[in-house]
Amino acid sequence: MALSQTIEYGLGACELERQRLLAQCEMYRSEAEQLIDRIGVSAGWRVLDVGCGPLGILDVLAGRVGPAGSVTGLDREDRFLEMACRSLRERHVGEVDLVCCPATATGLPGGSFDLVHERLMLNNVVRPAEVVQEMVRLTRPGGYVALQDTDWISWTCEPAHPDWDALYNAAARAWIGDVYVGRRLFGLLRHAGLVDVQVATHTRVWRPADPYQKLLLRFIELYRDRIEATRLLTADEIDGSVRRLRAHLDHADTFTLYATLFQAWGRKP
């Protein structure tokens, strides 16, 4: 593993964020399995998970391609790859190559993978088409590119609450990347020249006992400085909205409908 990059992921890489991402890997495990089933990933495939973070779908892929295949994880941050090493060791997954580089300039040989996948990375980049272009370059003719990212279009609480709207808008505007990229995945693959492009969506409902019921408050905490610096809300407005919304989300009558996970995949001609 080459350890060299310094650019940072907007939500940081603290222990809490590592745990959130690992819990999210479990949460989205069945969606990942459905996706690789639909693509037909099987023993012997050479697969790459771009922006793998502290695990991504490396374990799911390793289980599917078996010892005859190969799995590579790529991330631009050393600290995430160190976490990935640890996660793989804890899960007794061996033989995964980890590469530290930006997704737009990997330096890996073109056409060297049967599947190039990313999940929840395009949400965090400013020019997703450039990442997709590199993913297509790395895929062999006849191989697949697969994308999975959320779109906040569906993210809401019921009953509605004005503090949800204020904090949702502030978080969406402060976000580094695009919280609505999910809906663009299909078009990104088609414009990149892939064929047989398909799309699927998944969402979830959360209740007060689910940690994701209050995920918006966690994002506000992480982006608080940016929200204040860009004067989207003052410190007092944030404090008041967080306090009132927390009480609302704790109420037994309240549920949240989560962001939609879009999956799009296609074949390189």
Ligand SMILES: C[S@@+](CC[C@H](N)C(=O)[O-])C[C@H]1O[C@@H](n2cnc3c(N)ncnc32)[C@H](O)[C@@H]1O
């Ligand atoms: C939200 S995490 C998702 C991690 C993992 N794919 C998963 O599903 O759990 C986003 C990851 O993408 C990585 N990332 C963001 N932009 C990147 C880029 N331009 N090149 C490589 N990695 C990038 C971040 O370092 C982070 O590990």
